[in-house]
Amino acid sequence: MSSFTRSDLTDLFRAxxxxxxxxxxxxxxxxxxxxxxxxxxxxxxxxxxxxxxLANVEDENQTLGDGFTLAGQVLLNAVGATTGPLYASAxxxxxxxxxxxxxxxxxxxxxLIPAIFEGVERRGHGKPGDKTMLDAxxxxxxxxxxxxxxxxxxxECLRAAAQAAAKGAEDTRAMMASRGxxxxxxxxxxxxxxxxxxxxxALLDVLASWAADHERLT
Amino acid sequence: MPARGTPRSAAPTGDKRAPTRFGEDMLLWAAWLYYxxxxxxxxxxxxxxxxxxxxxAYLADAxxxxxxxxxxxxxxxxxxxLSQAMQTHFGLNDCMVIPSEGNDNPLTDRLGxxxxxxxxxxxxxxxxxxxxxxxxxxxxxxxxxxxxxxxxRIVQATGSTTAKIPWTPEACATRLxxxxxxxxxxxxxxxxxxxxxxxxxxLHEPVLAEQMExxxxxxxxxxxxSSLRPESTIHTSGLFDEVSIRDHYHAAVGSIAGRMISANxxxxxxxxxxxxxxxxxxxxxxxxxxxxxxxxxxxxxxxxAALRGGYVSTLVTDADTARAILTSEGYEDRPPRRPDAPSxxxxxxxxxxxxxxxxxxxxxxxxxxxxxxxESILAPxxxxxxxxxxxxxxxxxxxxxxxxxxxGHEPGFLGYVGQGMADAVxxxxxxxxxxxxxxxxxxxxxxxxxxxLHIFGNFSGDLMNFEMAAEMAEAQGxxxxxxxxxxxxxxAPLDTRSARRGVAGNVFVFKVAGAACNRMLPLDKCxxxxxxxxxRCLTMGVALEPGASLDTGRPSFRLGPDDMEIGVGVHGxxxxxxxxxxxxxxxxxxxxxxxxxxxxPANGTEVALLVNSLGSTPQMxxxxxxxxxxxxxxxxxxxxxxxxxxxxxxxxxxAGVSITVMQLDLELKELLNDPCDSPxxxxx
Numbered sequence: 001m002s003s004f005t006r007s008d009l010t011d012l013f014r015a016x017x018x019x020x021x022x023x024x025x026x027x028x029x030x031x032x033x034x035x036x037x038x039x040x041x042x043x044x045x046x047x048x049x050x051x052x053x054l055a056n057v058e059d060e061n062q063t064l065g066d067g068f069t070l071a072g073q074v075l076l077n078a079v080g081a082t083t084g085p086l087y088a089s090a091x092x093x094x095x096x097x098x099x100x101x102x103x104x105x106x107x108x109x110x111x112l113i114p115a116i117f118e119g120v121e122r123r124g125h126g127k128p129g130d131k132t133m134l135d136a137x138x139x140x141x142x143x144x145x146x147x148x149x150x151x152x153x154x155x156e157c158l159r160a161a162a163q164a165a166a167k168g169a170e171d172t173r174a175m176m177a178s179r180g181x182x183x184x185x186x187x188x189x190x191x192x193x194x195x196x197x198x199x200x201x202a203l204l205d206v207l208a209s210w211a212a213d214h215e216r217l218t
Numbered sequence: 219m220p221a222r223g224t225p226r227s228a229a230p231t232g233d234k235r236a237p238t239r240f241g242e243d244m245l246l247w248a249a250w251l252y253y254x255x256x257x258x259x260x261x262x263x264x265x266x267x268x269x270x271x272x273x274x275a276y277l278a279d280a281x282x283x284x285x286x287x288x289x290x291x292x293x294x295x296x297x298x299x300l301s302q303a304m305q306t307h308f309g310l311n312d313c314m315v316i317p318s319e320g321n322d323n324p325l326t327d328r329l330g331x332x333x334x335x336x337x338x339x340x341x342x343x344x345x346x347x348x349x350x351x352x353x354x355x356x357x358x359x360x361x362x363x364x365x366x367x368x369x370x371r372i373v374q375a376t377g378s379t380t381a382k383i384p385w386t387p388e389a390c391a392t393r394l395x396x397x398x399x400x401x402x403x404x405x406x407x408x409x410x411x412x413x414x415x416x417x418x419x420x421l422h423e424p425v426l427a428e429q430m431e432x433x434x435x436x437x438x439x440x441x442x443x444s445s446l447r448p449e450s451t452i453h454t455s456g457l458f459d460e461v462s463i464r465d466h467y468h469a470a471v472g473s474i475a476g477r478m479i480s481a482n483x484x485x486x487x488x489x490x491x492x493x494x495x496x497x498x499x500x501x502x503x504x505x506x507x508x509x510x511x512x513x514x515x516x517x518x519x520x521x522x523a524a525l526r527g528g529y530v531s532t533l534v535t536d537a538d539t540a541r542a543i544l545t546s547e548g549y550e551d552r553p554p555r556r557p558d559a560p561s562x563x564x565x566x567x568x569x570x571x572x573x574x575x576x577x578x579x580x581x582x583x584x585x586x587x588x589x590x591x592x593e594s595i596l597a598p599x600x601x602x603x604x605x606x607x608x609x610x611x612x613x614x615x616x617x618x619x620x621x622x623x624x625x626g627h628e629p630g631f632l633g634y635v636g637q638g639m640a641d642a643v644x645x646x647x648x649x650x651x652x653x654x655x656x657x658x659x660x661x662x663x664x665x666x667x668x669x670x671l672h673i674f675g676n677f678s679g680d681l682m683n684f685e686m687a688a689e690m691a692e693a694q695g696x697x698x699x700x701x702x703x704x705x706x707x708x709x710a711p712l713d714t715r716s717a718r719r720g721v722a723g724n725v726f727v728f729k730v731a732g733a734a735c736n737r738m739l740p741l742d743k744c745x746x747x748x749x750x751x752x753x754r755c756l757t758m759g760v761a762l763e764p765g766a767s768l769d770t771g772r773p774s775f776r777l778g779p780d781d782m783e784i785g786v787g788v789h790g791x792x793x794x795x796x797x798x799x800x801x802x803x804x805x806x807x808x809x810x811x812x813x814x815x816x817x818x819p820a821n822g823t824e825v826a827l828l829v830n831s832l833g834s835t836p837q838m839x840x841x842x843x844x845x846x847x848x849x850x851x852x853x854x855x856x857x858x859x860x861x862x863x864x865x866x867x868x869x870x871x872x873a874g875v876s877i878t879v880m881q882l883d884l885e886l887k888e889l890l891n892d893p894c895d896s897p898x899x900x901x902x
Contacts, residue, residue, distance in 0.1 A: 025770060032774040036649040036789035037767050038624075045578075045647075081624075081650035085682035123682065128464075129447060129471075129519075142468045171471070171481045174519040174546040179678065184709045184719060184787065185794070187515045187538055191545030 002218040005103040009067045010058055012210050013051040019206045020044045023199065030195040034182040039195040042083040049078035050091075063102055068095035083196070086120045086133065093119030107154045109211060110144045113161055113204070117141035124179065131175035131182065131189060133196030139164035140204050155215055158208040165204040169197040248273055249280040300540040303549055304533065308525045311507075311532050312336075318513075318538035325513050325536060330357025333511040333534045337440060338398075340507065340532070343368040345437040347400075348375040348497060349391050350475045352442035353451055354511050356385035359394035370400035373433050375441070376476050376496030377409035381456030387496075403432050407495045409476055410457055414492035421495070433497060439505045441529070443512035444473040445520040461489050472520025474510075474529055475502060481519065483527020502529050513539040522546055570766035570773070570871065577768045581625045581647055588632055592897040595636045602659030604652055607642040608635045608896075611664075617735045617744045618642065618664025619671050621728055622657055623680055624649040624789070626765075630867045633898030634725065639732035640664075640673075640896075644687075648768055648870075649789040651679035657687035661696060669697035669741035673731055673748055675720025676702045699745035703727055705755035705878065707816055708785025708794050719787050722830045722867035723755030726880045726890070729899065733892035747885070754881040756816050757828075758809045761786040761874030762799065765833055768870070784808070786832070786874060802839065806846035809877045814854055821881040823856050826890060828878035829863040833871040837864055843875060851879075860890055866898060 020027075020043040028040030053074040054067055062070075072091030076084040097115040098104060117137040121127075128138040140161035148157040170193070177189035247266060251257045252273075259277070263270040280286045297315045304313040316332045318325075337358065341347060349355060349372060372395035378388045388404055395402030407426050411417050420426055444452040446463060457476050458467075466488040470478035477499050478486040485499050502508065508529060512521050513536040522543050524530050535543075574580055582603065589596050589606065599605035612618055622644035623631050631643050641664035646652035651674075661670045672688060674680045681702065688698040704715055705723030731748035739747070761783040764773040777783055777796075782805075785794035800808065829840045829847065840863050851858060859882055867876070882890070894901050 028767060028769060029772075032767065032772075036624075037769075037774045038648060038650045041578075041647065041769055042650060077653040077655045079650065080646045080653035080679065080683050082679040082682065084651075084653050085679070085686060124678070127448070128468075139468065146465070146468075167481075171519070174481070174522050174543075176515045176518060176542070183717075187542055188794070190515070190518055190542040191548075 002106045002215070003103040004064075004106050004109050006062050006064055006067050007058060008214065009064060009071075010051070010054040012207070013047065013054050013071060015206050015210045016203055017044075017047040017051040019202055020047045020199065023202055027195050027199055030193055030198060033192045034177065034185055034189045035195065038081060039083065039199065042079040042081045043199045046075040046079040046083060046087065050075045063100045064098040064104065065095040065100045068092070068098060082124070086124050087116075089123035090116040090119030093122070106211075106215070109154055109207075110148065110157050110161065112207070113137070113144045113158075114141040126179045129175060130179040131172045131177040131194045131197075132179050133194070133200040135172050135175070135194065136165040136168045136197040136200035136204070139168040140200075153215075155208065155212045158204075158211050162201070162204040162208040165197075165201040169193060169201040172197045244268070245276045245280055245283075246285060248276040249286050252277055253286060297537050300537055300544065303544055304540055307544065307547060307549065308530070308533075310525075310530065313532065313540070314534045315540045316513075316534070316536050318536040326353040327357045329511050329513050329534060329536065330354050330359075331361040333358040333440070333509070334361035334363070336532070336534055337509065338362065338365050338367075340509070341367060341370060341398075341438065343370065346371045346373060346432060346435050347394075348373045348433055348436040348439040348505065349394055350375045350439075350441040351379075351385055351387040351390045351455075352444060353385050354442045355390040355440065356393065358440065358511060359390050359397060362394055362397040364397065364399045367398065367400070370398060371403055371432065372398065372400045373403045373429070373436060374405040374496075375433065375436075375439060375502075377405050377407045377411075377494075379409050379456045381454060383451070383454055383456075385451070403429055405429050405433070405496060409494060409496060410490055411493050411495060417493050417495055426495075434501065436505050438507040438509065439497070439502060440509045440511065441474050441502070443510055443517060443520050443524050445514075445517045446470055446472060447516045449516060458490070472517070472523050474499075474524055479520075479523050479527055479529075481523050481526075483523045483525070483529065499527070499529065503527075507531055509534065511535075515539065515542060518542045518546065569771045572766070572768065572771060574768060580768050581645065584625065584628070585632070585645060588628075588897070595895060595897055596632065599642065599659050599663045602656050604645045604656035605642060605659040605663065606632055606635060606645065607660065607663040608637060608640070610637045610895075611635070611639070611641040612666055614666045615668055616641075616666040616738055617668050617671055617741045618661070618666055619673065619728070619732050619735045619744075620644065620657070620660045620664050621673050621724075622646070622652050622660065622684070623674055623677075624651060626768075626789070626870045627867055629865065629898035630724075633866075634728040634732075634896050636894065636896030636900075638736045638892055638894030638896075638901075639899070640728055641735070646679075651677065651683045654683050654687040654690060657684055658690050661687060661691045661698065662694075665696050669699065671731060671735065671741065671744050671748060672698055672700045673724070673727060673752075674702065675724055676704045676716070676718060677720070697741060699741055701727070701731070701745055701748040701752055703752045703755070705752065705757040706759070706785075706787060707756050707812055708758050709787065712816060720752075721757050721759065721787060722828055722876045722878045723752065723757045723880065725828060725830075725862065725866050725899070726755055726826055726878065727751045729894060730886055730889045732894060733889035736892065736894075737889075747889070751880065751886055751889075754821055754886070755878055756813050756880075757876055757878040758812050759786045759832060759874060759876030760784050760805060760809065761832060761869075761872050763834070763873035765870035765872035783874075786869070786872070786876075789869060802842045803846045805875075806843045806877075807850065810847055810850045813877065813879050814850075817854075817856070817879070817881065822883055824859050824882045824887065825851070825856055826860045826880045826882060827851075827858045827862070828866060828876075828880075829861065830866045830876045830878065831864060831868065832874035832876060833865070833868040834873045835875055840864065840875065843877075847877060859887060862899070 024040040024044040031039035050071040072088040076088035094115040143161040172194040301315040374391040470486040509532040510530040624646040642660035644652040644656040703720030704718035706719040709719040710717040730751040
């Protein structure tokens with residue numbers, strides 16, 4: 001069985017950063033409809049800074065826990081906004097989940113998803129159905145914790161999670177925002193996708209394809 | 219001329235000449251008598267001495283010649299178009315849309331009353347009608363009245379519950395049957411039983427089997443739709459008490475007849491599925507006439523799911539809900555076109571020209587320029603490029619004042635740093651809260667050993683980042699108090715003031731708090747004064763053009779050529795409502811009316827007034843608005859102690875204005891009068 005290492009973490013964040021850069025304009029436009037149009041900038045800049053920091057301090061002694069903590073801190077201070085504290089909290093939770101080890105078996109990777117869900121939920125005090133990024137992270141986390149069994153592979157599990165997140169993001173269209181800036185729009189937020197859920201679904205899509213590539217290469 | 223409908227006045231007789239005001243024009247006179255005075259065509263014929271068919275011809279002529287135009291009340295018209303759009307889009311037999319605003323009764327009650335009407339109208343003698351439970355169902359049952367129907371049977375669609383709620387399945391069925399004069403057939407079993415075996419056994423009991431048989435013959439079902447939101451009655455129904463909806467029904471967005479459905483209306487199975495007694499989703503779909511009664515913004519997703527799943531053939535809802543459902547499906551609800559609306563739209567602003575280098579450098583370059591422009595007042599904070607301190611401000615023994623928020627509000631935030639104002643500021647990206655690090659750096663720079671006061675507007679990002687920074691400062695031994703401003707009256711109702719945004723009222727709060735700190739008052743006293751100032755600020759904004767994103771150069775939302783947005787915040791986000799562009803005086807009135815509604819007479823009659831451009835509205839227009847504002851405030855017995863007018867708190871280049879009124883007491887007035895020296899506000 002292959003493993004997930006500290007340098008894999010850097011590689012994964014590079015893939016996150018690339019995708020967020022590609023989605024920057026779309027996310028900004030989605031956010032402009034119901035918020036302040038800054039979500040694309042925040043996600044792109046935040047993940048770029050995190051990926052760069054991970055690459056810069058990659059040394060032999062860093063653990064996965066250190067890596068996730070670093071990524072969270074750097075992301076937080078690169079962007080602020082709501083995205084910063086929420087993903088910082090998520091990555092701090094992931095640091096605890098992965099712990100002070102230099103690598104974990106590859107099939108532990110899906111545990112990242114419920115860790116992120118719990119971290120975001122804890123900092124933002126939101127619930128699924130509030131029309132936030134939780135509406136993508138929650139169904140994905142549910143796939144990992146309730147629906148995957150050991151017989152199905154890691155990549156299949158991540159793919160199923162990504163699909164659940166994509167559907168969850170699409171479902172935010174009919175929701176009325178009750179958290180964050182869009183909540184001030186009340187009923188007028190209905191009919192629009194939540195940009196935070198869309199970016200979360202994109203991250204999960206990246207995670208699944210990154211894992212597939214990784215598995216093919218090792 | 220409006221359509222007829224005015225009460226008919228007693229017709230004087232014998233006057234056969236057209237009165238002079240109609241200039242001998244019989245046509246106009248006939249139209250007047252018919253539409254304005256409400257006479258019948260026969261009465262008009264007698265009155266003006268022509269035949270009835272001539273009157274009829276006059277009236278038709280008056281229509282075609284444009285003397286009379288018939289206008290349908292736009293609200294009713296929209297309800298009608300919404301109902302038709304719902305029918306077409308979801309293939310419904312019928313959709314009744316009631317106005318969302320009505321008397322003071324709760325929406326469930328008003329929907330219930332409407333549903334009772336529809337049901338009485340549709341139900342025929344001899345029919346079997348199944349009914350579910352819930353607030354709306356009970357309201358419907360209560361509004362039902364005895365008709366001429368005979369031999370109608372009302373069947374309970376689900377088993378019973380022991381929950382302590384008035385709208386149990388048995389209560390809804392019994393009440394409906396009673397009021398309709400129908401026979402009630404209960405389901406003599408609990409809705410949820412302990413095991414699947416018990417359920418199967420019970421279903422073989424002759425009494426229950428017979429009742430289920432009646433249920434299977436239902437001609438019609440009336441059902442409520444429940445959301446799974448925290449406020450939903452499903453959580454008090456007792457049905458799901460023993461299982462975690464979150465763990466077992468995570469894919470569910472709503473519930474009908476106690477069965478969970480997904481966003482697409484598919485069945486969501488869980489541990490209770492085999493233990494539930496009553497109609498299941500397949501049975502419901504087979505009932506020929508399925509009338510759902512539900513409304514409310516929290517239910518939009520659940521109603522949409524029920525419509526997609528085919529559980530509804532007739533819907534009773536309200537206009538806002540119908541519109542939201544259709545919007546989710548991509549339908550655009552346009553107001554009926556006014557005849558005088560210009561047919562040619564002006565070209566839309568698609569890309570706004572800006573003085574920029576790389577957009578991503580904009581914030582840092584603006585900070586650099588501000589530090590140079592105001593070098594006698596502002597100084598950088600070492601090691602923290604996004605923190606700025608006052609050159610003369612922080613001093614030993616004085617409470618430090620730290621403010622902050624996103625960029626794009628210039629002179630917002632850094633313009634209010636200086637002596638007698640804030641001691642330091644943390645600057646975020648465009649419209650984004652600064653992260654904790656610069657806030658902490660600003661806090662340390664402002665600390666004079668007696669604690670630091672944080673003041674910022676109420677936005678989730680600022681709350682999280684300032685809270686984290688405050689925790690870090692406390693850990694380093696700096697006492698921090700926080701005041702969050704909530705002056706934007708359009709962003710939430712008064713009873714949820716803590717949910718409101720903090721906007722231009724910040725300017726007054728920063729000044730008052732800065733003066734309090736400058737007088738060397740202790741931290742708690744400074745915080746209390748700032749909180750009182752924040753509480754007394756009322757702001758409302760309107761926009762004529764959206765601002766343009768620095769990143770894309772595009773407007774951040776769309777506003778039609780004749781539209782103006784009411785209740786905008788300061789982040790380029792849309793407001794709370796949209797209306798036709800109004801004149802300066804009408805706009806001032808619209809804002810001042812809302813503000814006066816919330817003025818507390820107990821807080822005195824003297825105010826500070828801020829007439830603020832949101833970016834590209836020029837000072838000239840602000841003066842025009844100010845003239846009307848002053849007249850209205852004066853008429854209300856309010857005097858203006860101090861006026862600020864200009865660019866004080868902007869939203870990039872949005873065209874628009876915000877008006878802030880702060881009610882003053884003696885202390886607040888004195889603090890406003892204190893000297894200060896900051897880039898945006900100096901007072902000797």
